[in-house]
Amino acid sequence: MAQEKESITGYSESRYQELVELDKKHFLHPTSSIKQQQEKGPALIFTEGKGIYVKDIKGKSYLDGFSSLWNVNVGYGRTELGQAAMDQMEKLAFSSCFSTFSHEPAILLSAKIAELAPESLNTVFFTSGGSESNDTAFKLVRYYWMLKGQPEKKKIISRRRSYHGVAMGSTSATGLAAFRTFTNSPLPDFFQVDNFSIEALLELIETEGPDTIAAFISEPIQGTGGVILPPDNYFTQVREICDKHNILFIADEVITGFGRTGKNFGIEHFGVTPDIICFAKGVTSAYIPLGGLIISEQIHSDLKELSNGIFFHGYTYSGHPTSCAVGLKNLEIIEQENLVENARMMGEELLRGFQWLQKEHAIVGEVRGIGLMGAIELYKDKTTNERFESPIAPGLAAELLNNGLICRGVTYEGSDMLAFAPPLVINQEEIAKIIEIIDKVL
Numbered sequence: 001m002a003q004e005k006e007s008i009t010g011y012s013e014s015r016y017q018e019l020v021e022l023d024k025k026h027f028l029h030p031t032s033s034i035k036q037q038q039e040k041g042p043a044l045i046f047t048e049g050k051g052i053y054v055k056d057i058k059g060k061s062y063l064d065g066f067s068s069l070w071n072v073n074v075g076y077g078r079t080e081l082g083q084a085a086m087d088q089m090e091k092l093a094f095s096s097c098f099s100t101f102s103h104e105p106a107i108l109l110s111a112k113i114a115e116l117a118p119e120s121l122n123t124v125f126f127t128s129g130g131s132e133s134n135d136t137a138f139k140l141v142r143y144y145w146m147l148k149g150q151p152e153k154k155k156i157i158s159r160r161r162s163y164h165g166v167a168m169g170s171t172s173a174t175g176l177a178a179f180r181t182f183t184n185s186p187l188p189d190f191f192q193v194d195n196f197s198i199e200a201l202l203e204l205i206e207t208e209g210p211d212t213i214a215a216f217i218s219e220p221i222q223g224t225g226g227v228i229l230p231p232d233n234y235f236t237q238v239r240e241i242c243d244k245h246n247i248l249f250i251a252d253e254v255i256t257g258f259g260r261t262g263k264n265f266g267i268e269h270f271g272v273t274p275d276i277i278c279f280a281k282g283v284t285s286a287y288i289p290l291g292g293l294i295i296s297e298q299i300h301s302d303l304k305e306l307s308n309g310i311f312f313h314g315y316t317y318s319g320h321p322t323s324c325a326v327g328l329k330n331l332e333i334i335e336q337e338n339l340v341e342n343a344r345m346m347g348e349e350l351l352r353g354f355q356w357l358q359k360e361h362a363i364v365g366e367v368r369g370i371g372l373m374g375a376i377e378l379y380k381d382k383t384t385n386e387r388f389e390s391p392i393a394p395g396l397a398a399e400l401l402n403n404g405l406i407c408r409g410v411t412y413e414g415s416d417m418l419a420f421a422p423p424l425v426i427n428q429e430e431i432a433k434i435i436e437i438i439d440k441v442l
């Protein structure tokens with residue numbers, strides 16, 4: 001019998017087929033088309049990664065222009081992070097932080113995050129990811145106002161096109177209709193205002209009454225909605241309004257935190273300081289799940305003064321020692337390799353590449369970016385901003401994938417664009433490669 005041929009990654013065709021069938025039978029994928037999975041199997045099965053490249057089971061290599069989910073910031077194959085996890089697992093694999101029990105990795109990581117965060121944000125609560133971080137923020141602000149004798153201050157305002165996650169609170173705050181209407185159960189007391197409209201925000205505050213509003217939450221740069229940058233002065237005005245009406249300002253930095261935009265935190269670009277920063281993804285470059293929030297000294301000192309009983313909120317894995325040890329090592333790598341500055345410089349390079357594509361290709365309209373988050377808008381006629389009858393971004397993203405480049409086609413709410421967020425370790429040659437592949441495919 002002829003020997004079955006192995007691909008260069010060491011997987012035979014029959015092993016591949018077996019994995020496809022097991023996937024279809026047993027694996028319900030997150031944010032995926034169930035129908036597509038059942039008809040075609042998993043789109044790709046990845047097996048390994050190095051630097052900014054990943055390889056699939058058939059041995060084909062892809063430049064990951066999206067850092068998987070905006071999160072593999074230090075790139076793939078960093079053995080130091082594996083070593084940090086192993087060292088911690090050998091020493092103390094897990095230890096709960098409930099009931100004021102503590103351990104070195106959680107203590108040191110909270111101190112390190114406080115050092116990186118804007119000056120007045122100094123105290124950290126840990127979660128396992130972004131959705132939990134935002135849900136924690138929503139509960140925390142309500143608890144805060146209860147302690148301050150204003151229990152009716154519990155409404156949360158967010159913006160249209162925002163993405164804040166999929167737990168009950170974070171999905172209720174999410175402004176992208178597709179996520180909100182996936183089930184018919186968004187929570188009461190969550191409100192969205194038109195993106196960047198100061199008038200709409202003021203009107204809502206007036207209609208609902210400032211004494212009923214706990215917090216306003218916003219991504220400094222909207223990610224999932226399509227890399228959307230705020231107009232000048234938007235956040236200065238938001239900060240003033242929040243101060244005037246005693247509304248806490250939460251910056252959702254799940255994508256933008258820890259260097260992606262060319263600063264430690266995205267909100268630093270806009271000259272204001274929020275009361276709470278929520279983070280996840282980049283804190284461990286996705287090597288292990290971890291998220292959290294950083295609260296202001298003001299909130300912390302009020303909590304210290306007013307809270308008498310137990311703070312009845314904590315996840316089993318809040319402050320997981322192995323996650324925190326990996327987080328510490330990851331932040332050390334970002335600092336030692338100057339990756340925040342690299343994100344800034346390579347972001348400029350990426351944007352220059354997009355601008356060149358805009359000149360070369362009739363369908364490339366607006367291009368934009370900040371640090372290593374960027375997008376190009378696609379139009380049938382860019383002089384009139386006329387869109388194609390049906391969006392072309394998904395087809396283009398699929399063709400880019402065929403050509404070895406991973407990015408994301410964004411079609412939410414009438415848009416048609418490609419979004420990019422390569423790892424922060426990317427260099428000039430690799431940026432040129434991204435532009436070259438897009439040029440060829442366009």
Ligand code: PLP
Pocket residue numbers: 128129130131132134163164165166219223224252253254255280281291
């Ligand atoms: N907030 C923002 C801005 C995000 O981009 C995401 C995820 O992409 C989340 C929250 C949710 O994070 P997670 O998927 O880790 O729950």
